Amino acid sequence: MLADTDRLREYLAERDEPCPSCGYNLRGLAGQACPECGLGLTLRVGLTEPATGALIATIVGLAVGAGWSGSITALYVVFSLGHGGWASFWEWSVLVPTFLFLGTLTALLGSRAGRSWFRRRSQDKRALLVVAAWTATVVSLILFAISVV
Ligand SMILES: [Zn+2]
Numbered sequence: 001m002l003a004d005t006d007r008l009r010e011y012l013a014e015r016d017e018p019c020p021s022c023g024y025n026l027r028g029l030a031g032q033a034c035p036e037c038g039l040g041l042t043l044r045v046g047l048t049e050p051a052t053g054a055l056i057a058t059i060v061g062l063a064v065g066a067g068w069s070g071s072i073t074a075l076y077v078v079f080s081l082g083h084g085g086w087a088s089f090w091e092w093s094v095l096v097p098t099f100l101f102l103g104t105l106t107a108l109l110g111s112r113a114g115r116s117w118f119r120r121r122s123q124d125k126r127a128l129l130v131v132a133a134w135t136a137t138v139v140s141l142i143l144f145a146i147s148v149v
Pocket of ligand 1: 037
């Protein structure tokens with residue numbers, strides 16, 4: 001069996017691969033470090049379609065919704081305890097479910113199983129999930145604005 005260093009050398013013998021750190025062309029590399037920036041290199045297995053952009057866009061969309069609703073819920077609680085008098089039922093009925101729902105989805109999708117589940121969706125489904133996450137956040141903000149006035 002070849003050692004990892006031999007595999008790395010073999011892989012780079014006839015390929016123009018840029019150093020992931022500095023972009024230096026590593027073709028014909030003899031050692032285990034980039035000659036330009038000096039950082040160590042290793043050969044890895046990657047996903048053919050990592051879909052990282054869509055995954056991050058979906059998680060951020062959900063987290064923004066969980067974040068604003070959670071922050072305002074906390075502010076409301078602090079303000080109400082300090083000054084007495086609670087916000088209307090309608091405001092709470094938007095805030096609390098939004099926070100619980102989007103917060104749970106953020107945590108689920110951020111878990112290892114959630115990320116793997118997301119990556120196994122088709123490209124169309126992933127695009128739909130990005131749109132759905134941001135739509136949920138925007139709609140919850142609109143509902144909250146309506147509940148305040
Ligand atoms: Zn380098």
